[in-house]
Amino acid sequence: MDYKLNQCSHSDPIPYNNQFFCKLCGIHLPSDGNIPIKSAKFSFPAHLNPIQNLQSQWVRQVPVVQFPSDYLKQRLSLIDYIIEWSEKLSLSINSLFLAVQFLDYFVSSKNSDPLQYRLYAATCLMLAAKTIELDEKIPFISKLRRYTYLPYPTQDFRKCECQIIKSFNWNLQYTTIIDWAETALSLGIVYEQDELSQSESILKERTTNIIQLNLNQQNKQDLKEQTESNHKLSTKNIYIKVQEQFTKICLTILKDGSYLNKDPSQLTLSLIGCVRKICGFKQSLPQCLLSLYDNIQPKFQDSIVDLLSKQTKQPISVVGKAFTNDLDFFSLQNYKNRVL
Known part of the structure; x- marks a missing residue:
């Protein structure tokens, strides 16, 4: 930098x-x-x-409503996934933040399947990159599948992409x-x-x-x-x-x-x-x-200071440890067998 x-x-x-x-x-x-x-x-x-x-910019934020309980339990792990994927794909931090807000909005506004949260997360990262990054840095589905090690076919990624875009009424221009x-x-x-x-x-x-x-x-x-x-x-x-x-x-x-x-x-x-x-x-x-x-x-200044103080005493998540923290059997098997 x-x-x-x-x-x-x-x-x-x-x-x-x-x-x-x-x-x-x-x-x-x-x-x-x-x-x-x-x-x-x-x-x-x-x-x-x-x-x-x-x-x-202040009026172009992604609208977020209440999160499902299943999503709250997995949200930190999913964010770690997105961080790890974005680092491997050399995406900007702006794409990372936008992908997380896309995921928050989509999950909170739809009857989503908890077993497909990682599919949603990967697709949101791709959409965020399409919104922000230059063409040569956009991870299309074939590249996304290689870097995320997810078992879903290309058709599932395409279907998920259309669902997320429709939920935003085809407008992905938001600030974070x-x-x-x-x-x-x-x-x-x-x-x-x-x-x-x-x-x-x-x-x-x-x-x-x-x-x-x-x-x-x-x-x-x-x-x-x-x-x-x-x-x-x-x-x-x-x-x-x-x-x-x-x-x-x-x-x-x-x-x-x-x-x-x-x-x-x-x-x-x-x-x-x-x-x-x-x-x-x-x-x-x-x-x-x-x-x-x-x-x-x-x-919110005082409450943010309190939050940072608590984070220092007891970290809630570790960047880049999503795979080892996830208890899903397929993910662990995929993690052990993947080629780095």
Whole structure:
């Protein structure tokens, strides 16, 4: 992943909805002078109104109703299956999240067969890839059968694909938690003026003191340049941590499943607050972020923090262990005999 920080000078601001954005890289430019940072991966020209795009994403979530009890017992194992398959097929994390939400919706809205949950999961992954990925990366049925080791014939995959598409009324264009997270990262959630919490500040101060002691023989100009260089390096490391933590928390929320029907705007802001808090920022949600999101209240921030605390003490699932955790006889036999 390219973690090179955006080198844009933000010299061409453009107004949208009483907010300013950089026309060249699309980052949010708060009125208080706070300068956001982001990786080059999330740079894009601000030709369209970012606020309107964000609001349109919030209303395009996959509708989810109550899950069947049989599905709740297998959901974590099925998500591990999808994670393992998507890794083998080299699919994006966006396809992974969309496949899980397709599966949640289809199972919750149909009288589905619990014995075919893995067939549904594999088909949802294929449909998600068809929606998002480039043509050369789409795993069609023949390739899907090889990588999933499922015993179903091609005809069953085709039948299942038609059932799922019809349940969505032939519209598979939906956004997921990871899409909202990437949108937030592209607008900026880390600022150069951000202050670290006390523990992080003490560590940074000690590092700075060591650098100063080692450079006490250099002139003031060299010392100033070295300090600025280390500050940029520290900022880059913090941003890397923010981006990685955002993905991990989104995956935790996806596996938990209890937040999927919540207000996406409030959930997105809650996730931003959690990420910044975990990464050691003194202020979890600065005013410039609240104003960008029209002062939406992060109602789920505390509950997500509690969820993450419980996850740390007692993990609910292990990525990539779906085959060994599944008690289905055929799956175990297939796992033992498969050729890697």
